Amino acid sequence: MRSIDDVLWLRVLDVVAAFEARGYQHEAQLVLSVSDRLEMISGSYLFDVSDSHAAVSRIEEGHAPAGLPGVSLSERELAGLYLGSVQLGQLLDSGRAVLESGGQPGNWMDLFNAPREGFTPHGF
Numbered sequence: 663m664r665s666i667d668d669v670l671w672l673r674v675l676d677v678v679a680a681f682e683a684r685g686y687q688h689e690a691q692l693v694l695s696v697s698d699r700l701e702m703i704s705g706s707y708l709f710d711v712s713d714s715h716a717a718v719s720r721i722e723e724g725h726a727p728a729g730l731p732g733v734s735l736s737e738r739e740l741a742g743l744y745l746g747s748v749q750l751g752q753l754l755d756s757g758r759a760v761l762e763s764g765g766q767p768g769n770w771m772d773l774f775n776a777p778r779e780g781f782t783p784h785g786f
Contacts, residue, residue: 670782672741677703678718680744686711687777690770693721693732695762696740703737711773731764746776 674680677696689712698704706726710717726732733750735743739758742748751771753759764770 670745670747672745673737674740674744675702677707677740678720681707681709681718682716684716684744685776686714686716686773687775688769688772689713690768690773691727691730692770692773693726693730693763694740695732695734696737697734698737700737703740706732709773726763729764731766731768731770732762733759734762735759743774745779746774747779750774 690709691711692709693706694709695706696703706721706723708719708721708726708730710719733754735753735758739748739753742753743750749771750759750773754761
């Protein structure tokens, strides 16, 4: 039996460093626009993932490469993507993320899927 508990919390403070250090199973390009209630990481980030690694760069608003899918979400949903505890498709389906551009389904929908979600045996 599996229970649902709040025992692992994460707040990504450096989007570029965190997501470049993470592994990936799919290749794709995607722009994530992050809104952060504390304004620490608000902005748009270009993810270019190949060979299981990401090159992530912060881009100026309105300067995303044409034709790439773009998704808006909050810092909370970003943490879930990092941990692999939620899939991008789930966030879009539930309205916790919004597709801004490039609505064609593709590998980018699976970009943050992880073989195992984050786990900690310690509560706090």
